Amino acid sequence: MVQRITAFQSDLAETYKVKTLNVGGESLGALESETPEYRTDFKLEGKEKNLDNLERNVRFDVFVHVFHFADTDELNWAMKRWLADFIDGSSIRPGRDARTVAHVDPSIVVIDGTTISVMTQPCAQFTVEGFRDWRSKMLTYFGSPTAVIIEVAGCEGPLRWTKNPPDPKDRTWK
Numbered sequence: 001m002v003q004r005i006t007a008f009q010s011d012l013a014e015t016y017k018v019k020t021l022n023v024g025g026e027s028l029g030a031l032e033s034e035t036p037e038y039r040t041d042f043k044l045e046g047k048e049k050n051l052d053n054l055e056r057n058v059r060f061d062v063f064v065h066v067f068h069f070a071d072t073d074e075l076n077w078a079m080k081r082w083l084a085d086f087i088d089g090s091s092i093r094p095g096r097d098a099r100t101v102a103h104v105d106p107s108i109v110v111i112d113g114t115t116i117s118v119m120t121q122p123c124a125q126f127t128v129e130g131f132r133d134w135r136s137k138m139l140t141y142f143g144s145p146t147a148v149i150i151e152v153a154g155c156e157g158p159l160r161w162t163k164n165p166p167d168p169k170d171r172t173w174k
Helices: 002-011 029-033 072-084 128-142
Strands: 016-019 038-051 057-068 107-112 115-120 148-152 159-163
Touching: 002 038, 002 128, 029 072, 072 115, 107 128, 115 128, 128 148
Parallel strands: none
Antiparallel strands: 016 038, 038 057, 057 115, 107 115, 107 148, 148 159
8 A cells, every 4th residue: 555655656746746744635524533554644736836727826736545444344334434424524325426515625536445545636726637637547546447436526516436336225335
């Protein structure tokens, strides 16, 4: 896991600085109160300033949180609690898409094996092309063919289970 994180950071080192103190970012809801076997949070801050959607000249930020659990039972319990208290307190249902998710910034969640990786970015910095690039990078470093992907593809939605969604009738994460 640490090797994947290091490779992810070094791949982006040319255009982003890694910050690990005073990371900030959006509240991840119940997931923040879990006690995983390994956890890391970091912010990737752009080295150059760019215009955001509000016509401000800012350094683009991306917040990444990685949670690694001891086994799949631990991950399943964490997911059960997290989906009821998702990012910024919203509630979502396993395998069900939603048109809007109130107060949630653009996010990519990769659930693979016993690891949950979450990437969020400020709403004012969202572009469709940039989001697709981040999705590709997250899948490359934190995903596998069996990974479950949840995307909040815009400001406050839509939320989509885009890869390997769980069966909505499966009670594992409910």
